[in-house]
Amino acid sequence: MTVHHAAGVGYQRAAGVYERSRPSYPLSALAALADTLPLEAGRTVVDLGAGTGKFTRLLALTGAEVLAVEPVREMRERLAELLPGVAVTAGTAEATGLPGGCADAVVAAQSWHWFRTGEALPEVERLLRPGGALVLVWNTYDTSVPWVRDFQDIYFRLAPKDLPSPPLASRPGDPGGWREVFAGRAGWSAIEERHWPNPHSTTVVDVVERMMSSSHIAVLDAAAQDRVRTEVEAVLARHRVAGEDGAMELPYTTDVYVLRRG
Known part of the structure; x- marks a missing residue:
């Protein structure tokens, strides 16, 4: 299995912090997906790049059978510990090891940008049954808030330069570049998209850890990590974002994209 160095090493080191500091997803988004796909008992969904199971545990609430795919051992072990009823395999999005035609839906939550899409998309097509759907989900920062923009x-x-990143509108370059692999590819519907506000109640400590769990920062040496930590703490202090007890809110938007297979 081949994964990007930052993901393979960074998430290996930061699996526990990742689980503690990352937000979940709105239940309203899950409910909308469950209704539209649909997801229910008797249906099967594959969760690609499942990580520690942030979205996997929501998928399991629908009653559908969930097959989680995660290449990083430490993340996979954390997922299995938290969700013992979910089958988890050590594959990648490009080579899941799952049987063809096994899925009514394939989901990639906070992970599609890590994949080699020219190889992952044929694998998705192999997994999906006729009429199935691919769902791409990202929690993105609400950078209309000044301190979030500085963060x-x-x-x-x-x-x-080679770090894959989520499709953030505030990032230099084309934020919609992930769409190109679907352009003109036979058998796929137009992209359906919806967006939900997802404010995350957290603390100063966990916001700092959110930055430190980023894959390309988790691979830095201790001195470099200390400099990053100091810089993040300075941003939070300068903007006075937290109460005296350290409680604060980190505003996200949850972006959901659905593509249907003919």
Whole structure:
């Protein structure tokens, strides 16, 4: 299995912090997906790049059978510990190891940008039954909030040029580049998209850890990580975003894209 170095090493080191500091997803988004796909008992959904199971556990609430695919061992072990009733395999999006035609839906939550889409998309097509759907989900920062914009700037300033990133409108370049692999590809519907506000109640400590769990920061040496931590803490202090007890809110938007297979 081949995964990007930042994901393979960074998420290996930061699996526990990832689970603690990352937000979940709105139940309203899950309900809309469950209704439209549909997801229910007797249906099967594959969760690609499932991580520690942030979205996997919501999919399991629908009653559908969930097959989780996660290449990083530490993330996979954390998922299995939290969700013992979900089958998890050590495949990648490009080579899941699952049988063809096994899925009514394939989901990639916070992960599609990591995949080699020219190889992942044929694998998705192999997995899906006729009439199935691919669902792409991202939690993205609400950078209309000034402190969030400054926080995100740290992330991108430190990111290597080849680092895959979610499709953020505030990022330089084409935020819709992930769509290109579907353009003109036979058998896929137009993209359906919806967006939900997803405010995340958190603390200063966990917001700092959210940055530190980013894959390309988790691979830095200790001194470099200390500099990042100090810079993030300075942004939060300068904007006075937290109460005296350290409680605060990190505003996200949950972006959901559905493509249907003919």
